[in-house]
Amino acid sequence: MATSVVPPQLAQAPPPEPTRRRRVRHKGAIVGFLGPFVALFILFYLTPIAYAVWQSFHKVEREGTFGKATEVFAGFSQYTRVLENGDFWASIGRVLVFFVASIPLQLGLALLFALLLDSPLVKGKSFFRLAFFAPYAVPGVIAAIMWGFIYSPQISPFPQVADNVDLLGPGLVMFAMVNVVNWVYTGYNMLIIYSALQAIPKDVIEAATIDGAGQVRIAWSVKIPAVAPALVLTGVFSIIGTLQLFNEPRVFQSISSAVGSNYTPNLMVDATSNIPDYYFAAAMSVVLALITCTLSFTFLKLTQKRAFG
């Protein structure tokens, strides 16, 4: 087959060449519509990425201690520093633990809420939908500040808990932050899944009901498979979001001694850039972005077989 000159399907189909060479219609419109976005995308997305990658392969050399600084090519030396940096990998480990502590519970609850709101068991659906979604209107930084007050023994509205349990100590502070993140995002994920549930054709549900399937059975065998793509979407966003965790630990730094400046990879990037050691920070950002992309792609590949058959 490899030697055949003309693949059979091409021989039968009308020759594709003329269509391919035909001049593009509405060239001006295409340029006009795409132009603004593409220009901004190149300037404020691709250029900074390219610049960070360029920096990660460079370092600063000085003539003497206070001499003139020059940027010189450094090969992979910044990356070697990242790979050998125990603090960096400890911070990666911390966000992975954070992910395990936060996301299964968050997405599990989001799915459960969405299914309950979609079932006939719940009255007052629009109230609950809004109540669960309301925290999404609170910016992450503000949510962290607010929960910080609720955790602190002085002004907590739950003094019995805050006085007796050290919520901001080394043992519990991660779960204190997991709670902040889950409080903000569970309702948001619920809404995405709920919207997908609403799009299931009504006759499919009716057919399952007529076949005698109960609510639980319908949820398990019809609804969950139907919303799998939405679950995958929320999963990917959760991976990206957790790995770049910054706002909550940054706020908690000022109220808990258990959160150091190397707590998450992004806190470490920020601290490194304040030294300033931009080249090392750039290499860390690139490694973090690569880890993020690898994990989200792996997750997509693993779930796509299940979710999209």
Added chain:
Amino acid sequence: MTRTAAGGGAQRTRPLPVATTMLFMVICASYFLVPLWWLLVASSKDRAALNDGDGLWFSNPILLWDNIKGALSYDNSIFVRWAFNSLIYSGVGAVLGTLFAAMAGYALAKYVFPGRNATFNVILGGVLVPATALALPLFLLFSKAGQADTMWAILLPSLVSPFGVYLARIFAASAVPDELLEAARIDGASEFRTFFTVAIRLMGPALVTIFLFQFVAIWNNFFLPLVMLQDTKLYPLTLGLHTWNSQVTHSPQLQLYVIVGSLLSIVPLVIAFLALQRFWRGGLAEGGVKA
């Protein structure tokens, strides 16, 4: 026949599961709402009452209005300036960002040209790039241009929404029929006119969704302003309140202002979500289903 009527009529709903489910829902709803309630109650107290007394109920007198006035006037009304900045960053960023994303998504959905899929894939790849990875190189590039400590440094990067392009493309493909565009062409309308008078209306729900989520993303933005801005007068609300919060040990009266300020910072988003929910819920469905 509506969905609920069909579901409710087709099977019996026994009272016990309904009661258990409702109890569970009420407990969960209180988990989500009590912190917000506390924020409102705490905003209405003076410092003494904040530290002792029932945290979840108002104490006499209710000082909400005085506290708001105090927070708004503190330090030459810097809070008002922050609120104004946040509105500018989020409002301008979301309006223009949505427009550019809509135009790009429309072009990718409705025109055939070489490199179309490659362009789309590169933009989609942008969704996977952590926003925080961009902040530092952006700061260095803006510094080189001498523009780091300006409003432009926050505004311009906020105009790019790769996820918006993705949503706009999906929506343009399904909501704008090709026949309509051909008809408009036969009538002699230019491509731009067709887009701005016909297509943009059909894409309405998607555009509201993109606008809202872009607005929220910019409103919540913290890392970029933290890296970029020195001048406190240019801060958005998030960074300003964080700064106040980290000064509480030195100036204790700030604690109350942080609480009141947090409450105030939530109000615009709540209004935006409530006012526009009819639109964005439809748009969200489209994105979640087709993703």
